[in-house]
Amino acid sequence: MKNERVFKMAFSKVYPLLVQKAKRKGRTKSEVDEIVFWLTGYDERGLQEQINKGTDLETFFAEAPQINPSAYKITGVICGVRVEEIEDPLMQKIRWLDKLVDELAKGKPIEKILRG
Numbered sequence: 001m002k003n004e005r006v007f008k009m010a011f012s013k014v015y016p017l018l019v020q021k022a023k024r025k026g027r028t029k030s031e032v033d034e035i036v037f038w039l040t041g042y043d044e045r046g047l048q049e050q051i052n053k054g055t056d057l058e059t060f061f062a063e064a065p066q067i068n069p070s071a072y073k074i075t076g077v078i079c080g081v082r083v084e085e086i087e088d089p090l091m092q093k094i095r096w097l098d099k100l101v102d103e104l105a106k107g108k109p110i111e112k113i114l115r116g
Contacts, residue, residue: 003088003090006057006091007056007057007091008056008057008058009056009057010054010057011050011055011060012055014057018098021101021102021105022101022104022105024105027105033047035100035114038114039064039093039097040061041064041066041067041068042065046065050063057094058090067093072084073115076099078095079098100114
Protein backbone atom coordinates (compact mmCIF):
# COMPACT_ATOMS: atom_id res chain seq x y z
CA MET A 1 0.00 0.00 0.00
CA LYS A 2 2.82 2.37 0.91
CA ASN A 3 4.54 1.70 -2.43
CA GLU A 4 1.29 2.36 -4.29
CA ARG A 5 1.17 5.88 -2.83
CA VAL A 6 4.73 6.54 -3.97
CA PHE A 7 4.02 5.14 -7.45
CA LYS A 8 1.06 7.51 -7.86
CA MET A 9 3.02 10.62 -6.88
CA ALA A 10 3.26 13.11 -9.74
CA PHE A 11 6.74 13.28 -11.23
CA SER A 12 6.15 17.04 -11.57
CA LYS A 13 6.06 17.20 -7.73
CA VAL A 14 9.13 15.01 -7.21
CA TYR A 15 11.35 16.58 -9.88
CA PRO A 16 11.61 20.06 -8.25
CA LEU A 17 12.60 18.35 -4.98
CA LEU A 18 15.42 16.52 -6.76
CA VAL A 19 16.60 19.80 -8.32
CA GLN A 20 16.38 21.56 -4.94
CA LYS A 21 18.40 18.82 -3.26
CA ALA A 22 21.17 19.26 -5.84
CA LYS A 23 21.08 23.08 -5.84
CA ARG A 24 21.40 23.24 -2.03
CA LYS A 25 24.80 21.59 -2.50
CA GLY A 26 25.92 23.85 -5.34
CA ARG A 27 24.95 21.57 -8.22
CA THR A 28 22.71 22.53 -11.15
CA LYS A 29 19.34 21.66 -12.67
CA SER A 30 21.13 20.71 -15.89
CA GLU A 31 23.18 18.12 -13.96
CA VAL A 32 19.97 16.65 -12.52
CA ASP A 33 18.53 16.60 -16.05
CA GLU A 34 21.64 14.82 -17.31
CA ILE A 35 21.08 12.13 -14.66
CA VAL A 36 17.40 11.78 -15.60
CA PHE A 37 18.31 11.56 -19.31
CA TRP A 38 21.01 8.95 -18.63
CA LEU A 39 18.77 6.78 -16.45
CA THR A 40 15.55 6.97 -18.46
CA GLY A 41 16.45 7.81 -22.05
CA TYR A 42 14.21 10.89 -22.01
CA ASP A 43 15.48 14.00 -23.75
CA GLU A 44 14.68 17.58 -22.74
CA ARG A 45 11.40 17.65 -24.69
CA GLY A 46 10.26 14.25 -23.44
CA LEU A 47 11.04 15.17 -19.85
CA GLN A 48 9.14 18.44 -20.12
CA GLU A 49 6.15 16.64 -21.66
CA GLN A 50 6.02 14.23 -18.71
CA ILE A 51 6.17 17.17 -16.28
CA ASN A 52 3.46 19.08 -18.18
CA LYS A 53 1.15 16.04 -18.29
CA GLY A 54 1.44 15.56 -14.52
CA THR A 55 2.51 11.96 -15.09
CA ASP A 56 2.83 9.81 -11.97
CA LEU A 57 6.10 8.02 -11.19
CA GLU A 58 4.74 4.67 -12.37
CA THR A 59 3.85 6.09 -15.80
CA PHE A 60 7.02 8.18 -15.96
CA PHE A 61 9.18 5.06 -15.72
CA ALA A 62 6.82 2.89 -17.80
CA GLU A 63 6.98 5.40 -20.67
CA ALA A 64 10.74 5.98 -20.37
CA PRO A 65 12.33 5.50 -23.80
CA GLN A 66 15.01 3.20 -22.36
CA ILE A 67 16.23 2.49 -18.87
CA ASN A 68 20.01 2.64 -19.11
CA PRO A 69 21.49 -0.88 -19.36
CA SER A 70 24.17 0.18 -16.85
CA ALA A 71 21.60 1.15 -14.21
CA TYR A 72 22.10 -2.22 -12.51
CA LYS A 73 25.56 -0.92 -11.49
CA ILE A 74 23.90 1.59 -9.14
CA THR A 75 24.56 0.35 -5.62
CA GLY A 76 24.49 1.73 -2.14
CA VAL A 77 22.03 2.78 0.52
CA ILE A 78 19.22 5.29 0.15
CA CYS A 79 16.68 5.81 2.93
CA GLY A 80 18.28 2.92 4.82
CA VAL A 81 17.72 0.42 2.00
CA ARG A 82 20.31 -1.09 -0.33
CA VAL A 83 19.14 -0.16 -3.84
CA GLU A 84 20.52 -3.35 -5.37
CA GLU A 85 18.34 -5.45 -3.02
CA ILE A 86 15.00 -3.76 -3.80
CA GLU A 87 12.74 -6.43 -5.27
CA ASP A 88 10.01 -4.26 -6.80
CA PRO A 89 11.36 -3.14 -10.21
CA LEU A 90 9.50 0.20 -10.15
CA MET A 91 10.59 1.06 -6.61
CA GLN A 92 14.15 0.16 -7.60
CA LYS A 93 14.04 2.62 -10.52
CA ILE A 94 12.67 5.36 -8.26
CA ARG A 95 15.43 4.69 -5.72
CA TRP A 96 18.06 4.60 -8.48
CA LEU A 97 17.07 8.12 -9.47
CA ASP A 98 17.12 9.24 -5.84
CA LYS A 99 20.53 7.61 -5.29
CA LEU A 100 22.07 9.27 -8.37
CA VAL A 101 20.83 12.73 -7.32
CA ASP A 102 22.05 12.02 -3.79
CA GLU A 103 25.53 11.28 -5.15
CA LEU A 104 25.39 14.50 -7.16
CA ALA A 105 24.43 16.47 -4.03
CA LYS A 106 27.33 14.86 -2.15
CA GLY A 107 29.76 16.31 -4.69
CA LYS A 108 30.56 13.23 -6.74
CA PRO A 109 31.69 14.09 -10.29
CA ILE A 110 28.97 13.55 -12.90
CA GLU A 111 31.27 11.21 -14.90
CA LYS A 112 31.47 8.86 -11.89
CA ILE A 113 27.73 9.10 -11.18
CA LEU A 114 26.82 8.01 -14.70
CA ARG A 115 28.24 4.53 -14.50
CA GLY A 116 29.87 3.45 -17.75
